[in-house]
Amino acid sequence: YAARLASIFMDALIAFPLFALARIYLSRISAFAACLLWAFFSFSLCFAPSPLSQSSFLLYLLSGIVLLHRGLENKEKGWLFGAGVFSSLSFLTRPEGIVGFGCGFLLCLIPLLGRRDSHERPYAVPIIFLLGFLLLAGPYLIAFHNQLGYWGVTAKTEAALKTQDGVLVLNSKGELVRAKEGVSIWKEYYGTLPAFAGAVWANLKAYFMVYYKTFPLWMHIVSLAGMLSLLWGKRALAFPYILILLAVTTPNYIVNVSKTHSYLYPVFPAMFICFSACFETIAKGAAWAIEKFRPVMKPVLYEAALAIVLFFTVSYISLGFYQEADANYQSPGLVGEAMMTERIFKEAGEVIKNNSLQNDVIMTRWGLVGYFANRPVITLPKGGVKEVVEYGRKNGARFLMIDTPSVLSRRQELMELLEPLGGKTVNPEYGIEVFSRNYYPDLGGYVIYRYAQQRN
Incomplete structure (x- = not known):
């Protein structure tokens, strides 16, 4: 429940940096509209109470x-420096955050280009950003190397490729296979480059369909038009900051994870910014045309017209989002x-909990x-009954919880x-005894086993 509450809180806070990011491209009214779309977004309303890390990651x-742009x-x-710190927080929350850091670091290198005199180049820019990132990420990377024996950003690569169950299969010795490192994981799973390319293409199509089915066609058209408007004029110089939101989803296209909205979470704020940008561009075009005939038109009239159009449009969309979330x-x-x-x-x-010691281990x-x-918990591996029970015994399990859903x-x-x-x-040969059990006809049930005296 604490994790769910934290997720709801973090998801609510997303509106603040989203508004700041939208203000780079849009007026206050349009930026506020983008935040309202996020606040009533059906998937955000449904997903925020889940005890997962996507909300914190996006925040x-x-x-x-935003801090990188201002810096x-x-x-x-x-x-x-603050941008580097928040980049490290996003990376520590979810491994794909390393892509966001990489994109930010590349943007920090751009000021070094185009300066003929090396003394005028701001070398401190990428260094400060890197130091901010290493302040929190550095200790994690060192601990990762010390524990696993190699440098890397996550130990979940093999599980993301083979699925969580795929890495929990016991071998002939009744042990889990030691995780591989580096490129060897990818070579073992995909085998050839064409197989890898085919898998990536299939993932891209699957995720595109998830995104496409999220909104009606007219919203896709409006957001696409808004994106094109952001690529026109001075606003195009700041468009790479929106691209970071898209770039951080790329690791999901090269692994084997479920094709759900949660892995596209950063894409939706970018979509809402582009959506609002289209209406603002249309309003500016209409104001320009009217001024040709009525030069005395005041800016306040343009802002009022934009606010009215966005109010009714966003209200209509938000009502649909809310009804979908409630359903x-x-x-x-x-x-x-x-x-x-x-x-x-x-x-x-x-x-x-009521019948065990604090350090008793559960295998489930x-x-x-x-x-x-x-x-403490040991994850239930895949294997025969005898092998699984023995695996728990070797790893110090006191209880074994088996349930019908799993x-x-x-x-x-x-x-x-x-x-x-x-x-x-x-079977008494397994060395376990039934400690508790319960069954619900409409849901299923569970059996809790307790290990007998540990064998030497």
């Missing part, structure tokens, strides 16, 4: 982009997930069980461990 990313425009070292909240699938969390994961976690597929039990979907080979729900006993 840090947008803040870093480069005003040549202020403090803004540049999602009431959907049977979401209600079922909430009930499953309450009756299976939370209930099992509390049973273990769900981290939520460990959260509710306030106990067994029926991802761990069918452990079906035998669900038999106590039907009144049967478990």
